Amino acid sequence: MNENQKPLYIQLADNVRGKIISGEYRVGSKIMSERQMAEAYGLNRLTVRKSINQLIQEGYLSSAQ
Secondary structure (H helix, E strand, C coil): CCHHHCCHHHHHHHHHHHHHHHCCCCCCCCCCCHHHHHHHHCCCHHHHHHHHHHHHHHCCCCCCC
16 A cells, blocks of 8 residues: 555654654654644644544654643
8 A cells, every 4th residue: 555545644644653753843842733734734624633643542642731
């Protein structure tokens, strides 16, 4: 399965995970908001939320209010 065949939420999760692993997003720092990420990647917020939830389940992100 090539990158374009993956669901959009998986593609976004892969992208964000890569930024975390590469150090572009540092441990303990904030990432873009759901709204900002949806606008930046041209996706709807539900897709972004699903990606974020995937990364939370994998332990790459944590949720804070």
